[in-house]
Amino acid sequence: MDFKPLKLSDHDLRQIDEEKINKLSKTAVKNLSITLLNDLKEARERLNQNSKNSSIPPSSEAPWDKASKYEDAEEDSQSLNDIEALDKAIHADKQALGSDCHVEEIDTPPPSEASSEPETKATPVATQEGSTPRKPGKQPGAQGFGREQKITVHQHEPHYPDQCVLCDNVFNSNHSRVAYTAFDTLTLKWGDLSQPGIVVVNTRHIYYESPCPCGHVTQAAPLRQPPDSLLPGVELSQWRLIGSSLAALIVCLSFRMRLSRPRIREFLHDWLGITLSVGSINKAIHESGRAAMPLENELLEEVLKSELLHVDETPWQQKGDLLWLWAFISSSVAVFWISSRSGDLINRILANNAYKGWLMSDGYRVYRQFLKRLRCWAHLVRKARGLIEAYDKEPQAFGKETLDFLNTLIAAIKNARETPPDKPLSELYKDQLVTYRQTCEQMKFSTHQKTHALAVEMLNDWDVIFTVLDHPHLPLTNNEAERALRHWVILRRISYGTRTEQGSRIFALLASITETCRIRQQCPWRYLESVIDNRRAGFLVPPLPVVIS
Ligand SMILES: [Zn+2]
Numbered sequence: 001m002d003f004k005p006l007k008l009s010d011h012d013l014r015q016i017d018e019e020k021i022n023k024l025s026k027t028a029v030k031n032l033s034i035t036l037l038n039d040l041k042e043a044r045e046r047l048n049q050n051s052k053n054s055s056i057p058p059s060s061e062a063p064w065d066k067a068s069k070y071e072d073a074e075e076d077s078q079s080l081n082d083i084e085a086l087d088k089a090i091h092a093d094k095q096a097l098g099s100d101c102h103v104e105e106i107d108t109p110p111p112s113e114a115s116s117e118p119e120t121k122a123t124p125v126a127t128q129e130g131s132t133p134r135k136p137g138k139q140p141g142a143q144g145f146g147r148e149q150k151i152t153v154h155q156h157e158p159h160y161p162d163q164c165v166l167c168d169n170v171f172n173s174n175h176s177r178v179a180y181t182a183f184d185t186l187t188l189k190w191g192d193l194s195q196p197g198i199v200v201v202n203t204r205h206i207y208y209e210s211p212c213p214c215g216h217v218t219q220a221a222p223l224r225q226p227p228d229s230l231l232p233g234v235e236l237s238q239w240r241l242i243g244s245s246l247a248a249l250i251v252c253l254s255f256r257m258r259l260s261r262p263r264i265r266e267f268l269h270d271w272l273g274i275t276l277s278v279g280s281i282n283k284a285i286h287e288s289g290r291a292a293m294p295l296e297n298e299l300l301e302e303v304l305k306s307e308l309l310h311v312d313e314t315p316w317q318q319k320g321d322l323l324w325l326w327a328f329i330s331s332s333v334a335v336f337w338i339s340s341r342s343g344d345l346i347n348r349i350l351a352n353n354a355y356k357g358w359l360m361s362d363g364y365r366v367y368r369q370f371l372k373r374l375r376c377w378a379h380l381v382r383k384a385r386g387l388i389e390a391y392d393k394e395p396q397a398f399g400k401e402t403l404d405f406l407n408t409l410i411a412a413i414k415n416a417r418e419t420p421p422d423k424p425l426s427e428l429y430k431d432q433l434v435t436y437r438q439t440c441e442q443m444k445f446s447t448h449q450k451t452h453a454l455a456v457e458m459l460n461d462w463d464v465i466f467t468v469l470d471h472p473h474l475p476l477t478n479n480e481a482e483r484a485l486r487h488w489v490i491l492r493r494i495s496y497g498t499r500t501e502q503g504s505r506i507f508a509l510l511a512s513i514t515e516t517c518r519i520r521q522q523c524p525w526r527y528l529e530s531v532i533d534n535r536r537a538g539f540l541v542p543p544l545p546v547v548i549s
Contacts, residue, residue, distance in 0.1 A: 005226060005538060006039045012165050015216050020166065023214065028167040035165070046226065149275040151184065153204045159220040160208045166216035177208040180219060186274060187243035190526070200272055203243075223538050231502060234290045235283070236535055242276070244532035247284040248525040254285055255514050256524075258491045288528060289506030291535035292513055298544060299335050299512050304351055306330035308358045308474065311346075311367070312481035314489055317497030318504050325492070325508070327484045330357075332547045334484055334515035338504040342366070360478050363461055373464045376478035380465070381406055383454050395451040398443050402454065405436050409469065416472035425469035433466065484515060513544075520547045 008016075021029060160177055163170045171177070184204050191197035209219040222238035242250070253259045253267060261278045268274040268281075303309065309330050316325040316338050328335040328349060339345045343366035350359075353369060360374040361367040384406065387399025412425055421428060443455035458465065468474050488511060498504040510528075517524035522545035530542050 004042050005223060006042055007035050008039055008165060009219065009221060011219055011221075012216070016166060020215060024167055028214075031168050032166060151186070151202045151274075153184065154201050156204050156206060158206050158208060159222070161210050161218040161220040164210075164212035164214060164216050164218050166218075167212060167214040169212050169214065171210050171212075171218075175210050177210045179206045180209045182206040183222070183239060183241070185240060185243045186246050188245040188249060190245065198272070200246075200274065205238075223536065225535070225538065228290055228293070231286075231290050231293065231506075234286045234502070234506075236287055236290050238536045240287075240536070242280065242284045244529045244536065245525075246274070247288050247532050248529040250281055250284045251288050251510055251514075251528060252525050255491075255510055258487075258494055260495060285510070286503075286506055288532055289510055291532045292509055292528065292541065294535075294541045295513060295531070295544065296509055299333060299509075299516065300349065302333035302516075302544075303328050303330065303335050303349060304355055306333065306355075306357050309355070309360065310475075310478050310481035310484075311359060311361045312478055312485055314485045314492075316492060316504075318501070319497075319499050323504070325485065325488055327481045329480045329484045329515075329519075332516075332519060334512055334519055336488070336508040336511040336515070338498065338508050358474060360475060360481070362478070363457055372467075374467060374474055375461055375465045376476075377406060377410065377465075377468075378477040378479070380454075380458075383450070383457075387450060387454065390448065390450070392448060394443075394446060395448045398439065398446070398451050398454070401436065401439055402458075405432065408432070410476060413468060413472045413476065420472075425472060426466060429469065437462070517545055520545050 021032070024032065158179075161171060182204055184202050187201050187203065189199040189201055191199075205222065207220050207222065209217050211217045224239055225236040228234065228236070250264055250268075253264045254261070259267065261281050264281050265276055265278055268276055307330075309328055311326070311328055313324040313326045316323045318338065323338055323340055326337045326339065326345065326349075328337070335349070337345065337349060346366045347353075350370070355370070356372070358372045358374055359367060359370045360376060362376060362379065367373060381403065384399045384402035387395040388403065390396055390399065409425070409429065412429065415421075416425060426433070437459075440455045440458045443451050444459060446452045446455065468476060498507050513528065513531075514524045517527055527542070527545055534540065534542055
């Protein structure tokens with residue numbers, strides 16, 4: 001749940017007192033009252049906010065509504081002090097700015113690294129954040145990777161205050177203004193087919209303050225989004241060394257190229273000359289997830305609208321817990337979700353039977369509530385083949401009969417897609433279906449475990465398995481979902497899964513966006529860049545790219 005940024009900063013509030021307000025014009029007092037009222041309402045809402053009374057629909061928060069389970073819950077209260085931290089940083093930087101506006105990397109590594117290596121100059125912001133327990137990754141005492149990096153500034157971008165927040169006096173270029181802080185942001189200029197390549201651009205953002213004749217000093221400030229109660233400790237801010245395009249590259253290297261955080265650091269250092277800490281890389285991924293969080297609902301709505309959905313799951317590790325990574329794949333959307341293997345999740349994602357399309361899945365019983373269900377024949381074919389390789393005659397014969405029958409029907413279904421038959425295939429093959437069903441009824445009593453199991457499976461899901469005979473345009477396999485999961489299975493082996501609920505949620509969301517863009521034949525990284533840019537600046541998330549048909 002996002003909050004609106006407050007209009008008056010601590011810096012502003014410290015300057016405002018009764019004496020100042022008494023000197024203001026009537027209009028200025030009225031305007032200031034409205035600003036104060038809005039800020040007060042917003043601050044009250046933040047105080048009262050929790051997941052029980054937020055407007056977040058249950059579907060999007062359900063698996064993570066156990067807020068007390070967050071190991072790093074204390075980070076939440078820490079980041080509430082963001083604005084104060086910024087102010088402190090600003091005052092410290094003021095000294096350093098002097099004549100040539102000298103600033104170092106402001107992006108801060110996690111405390112474990114900040115205390116062990118001089119990779120980045122520790123600013124007051126770093127000390128503000130520095131009390132979290134041991135984090136995964138490099139430990140104190142481990143050899144430092146880089147050193148303090150001074151990158152040539154390619155361009156300057158000044159940010160001036162437009163008007164006095166106290167009396168609304170509009171500032172023009174003649175007004176005196178003083179640079180009070182600055183930071184560098186690294187962005188990437190992407191090449192394209194006509195001009196390949198990638199250029200790193202370092203922009204120094206300089207923020208100014210202007211004194212007003214009324215005595216108030218107004219500062220332009222980079223936007224720092226207030227904490228998100230659902231993602232405690234994940235900051236979203238314009239105050240960043242890692243620009244949106246660089247963040248998108250980091251997500252690409254992690255999610256698409258499956259590089260570990262240390263490998264990403266190595267790649268950026270060796271190929272782009274950018275030295276970042278593993279902590280900063282991790283932060284950039286988490287910030288990207290928070291920026292994209294409003295898309296979770298849009299993705300789930302797309303899933304519900306699908307006419308045909310492939311669903312599958314694969315084991316997933318979250319620290320010590322064995323969970324499942326679920327995939328919901330249609331022709332226009334991919335949604336991944338990490339959760340326990342439970343019917344609750346299916347009910348949440350498919351909104352308690354609100355889903356009215358076709359559902360292709362395995363034989364897991366939670367799917368049985370859906371009427372328009374399809375079964376993957378590849379699994380049945382595989383099981384039949386397995387029986388053929390058994391040692392006894394009975395399983396061999398049942399395996400062969402099943403395989404032959406399925407192969408006959410597969411050929412008929414493929415044929416029907418080209419030339420629709422006069423009668424439904426279920427009628428054309430009525431007799432064969434009756435005969436095969438009789439075999440299954442007999443094999444149900446087989447003492448051979450796998451023969452018994454396949455016969456029972458066939459009989460239990462009979463209608464669902466042979467639904468496709470009446471709808472030959474529907475798929476015969478669940479390959480779509482299995483293929484979509486394969487990529488992440490390899491990633492899981494490399495990364496050993498995720499470590500926290502928050503990490504799992506962000507992982508699943510970024511995976512969903514990446515795959516959805518790819519299904520829609522759009523570049524996920526340019527889109528993600530725009531998502532991060534918009535959200536850092538306080539705008540709405542741009543809608544998902546549309547399907548290219
Ligand atoms: Zn003023």
